[in-house]
Amino acid sequence: xxxxxxxxxxxxxxxxxxxxxxxxxxxxxxxxxxxxxxxxxxxxxxxxxxxxxxxxxxxxxxxxxxxxxxxxxxxxxxxxxxxxxxxxxxxxxxxxxxxxxxxxxxxxxxxxx
Amino acid sequence: xxxxxxxxxxxxxxxxxxxxxxxxxxxxxxxxxxxxxxxxxxxxxxxxxxxxxxxxxxxxxxxxxxxxxxxxxxxxxxxxxxxxxxxxxxxxxxxxxxxxxxxxxxxxxxxx
Numbered sequence: 337x338x339x340x341x342x343x344x345x346x347x348x349x350x351x352x353x354x355x356x357x358x359x360x361x362x363x364x365x366x367x368x369x370x371x372x373x374x375x376x377x378x379x380x381x382x383x384x385x386x387x388x389x390x391x392x393x394x395x396x397x398x399x400x401x402x403x404x405x406x407x408x409x410x411x412x413x414x415x416x417x418x419x420x421x422x423x424x425x426x427x428x429x430x431x432x433x434x435x436x437x438x439x440x441x442x443x444x445x446x447x448x449x
Numbered sequence: 450x451x452x453x454x455x456x457x458x459x460x461x462x463x464x465x466x467x468x469x470x471x472x473x474x475x476x477x478x479x480x481x482x483x484x485x486x487x488x489x490x491x492x493x494x495x496x497x498x499x500x501x502x503x504x505x506x507x508x509x510x511x512x513x514x515x516x517x518x519x520x521x522x523x524x525x526x527x528x529x530x531x532x533x534x535x536x537x538x539x540x541x542x543x544x545x546x547x548x549x550x551x552x553x554x555x556x557x558x559x560x561x
Contacts, residue, residue, distance in 0.1 A: 340491075342491075367547055369547070376535065376554070376556070377553070377554070378537055378551035378552065378553060378554055379492065379549075379551060381548055381549070384546055384547060384548070386546070386547075391546050392546050392547075392548065426491055426492065428492075430547060432547070433546045433547035434547065435479040435480045435541050436547070437480070437482065437494055437497055438494070438547070438549060439494060440484075440491040440492040440493070440494075441491050442490055442491040443490070443491045445489075
C-alpha cells in the first residue's frame with residue numbers, strides 16, 4: 337500500500353478565514369512533506385517533517401502553519417491567506433529524509449477569494 | 450547548482466515510442482526519479498534509478514542514465530492515450546534532508 341490521503345479535495349476560503357488541510361499515511365513512513373503547486377509548474381517544497389519534528393521550512397510565510405501530531409498525520413493550518421496562495425497543495429511521505437522515494441497524495445485544490 | 454531541465458512539450462501518435470529527456474547539473478545526486486501527473490491529480494511515482502546504474506526497465510518504461518553527460522531519459526514503449534500527462538524528472542541529494550529538485554515538466558500529448 338503506497339497511499340497518501342488528503343482532505344478536503346477542494347477548499348474555497350476567504351482572506352479572513354482559518355482552515356486546515358489534512359494528510360494521512362499508514363505506510364510507517366517517518367518523513368512527511370508539504371508542497372505547493374501552481375498550474376503546469378513543478379511542486380515547490382514548503383515544509384519537511386522528520387520523526388514528527390520540523391526539519392525544513394523553505395521560508396514559507398507565517399500564514400501557513402504546519403503541524404505533525406503523530407507519525408501518520410500532517411496538518412497545514414491556513415490563516416489570512418492571499419489570492420496568490422490559491423494552488424494545489426500536495427502532501428508526500430517517505431521512509432526517511434535520505435534518498436528515499438516520496439509518495440504523493442492527490443492534493444487539495446485551494447481557492448482564496 | 451540545482452537546475453533540472455526538461456523540454457516542455459512532446460506530441461506522439463498512439464502506438465509510437467515516447468522519449469522524454471532531462472538534464473541535471475549536480476553530480477552528487479544519488480537517486481533520480483520520474484513522476485507522472487494527470488490533470489487535477491497528484492504526482493504518481495513511475496520509476497527511479499540509482500546514480501550508479503545505466504539503465505532500468507520496468508514493463509513499458511525504460512530509464513537511461515548517462516552520468517558523464519548528466520542526462521536522464523524515460524522511454525515509454527507503445528504509447529497509449531492514457532499516457533497523456535505531465536512527466537517530471539527529479540533528483541534528490543541525500544545530504545539535503547530529502548529535498549527533491551524537480552524539472553519543469555514535459556507535457557506529453559498522445560494523438561489517436
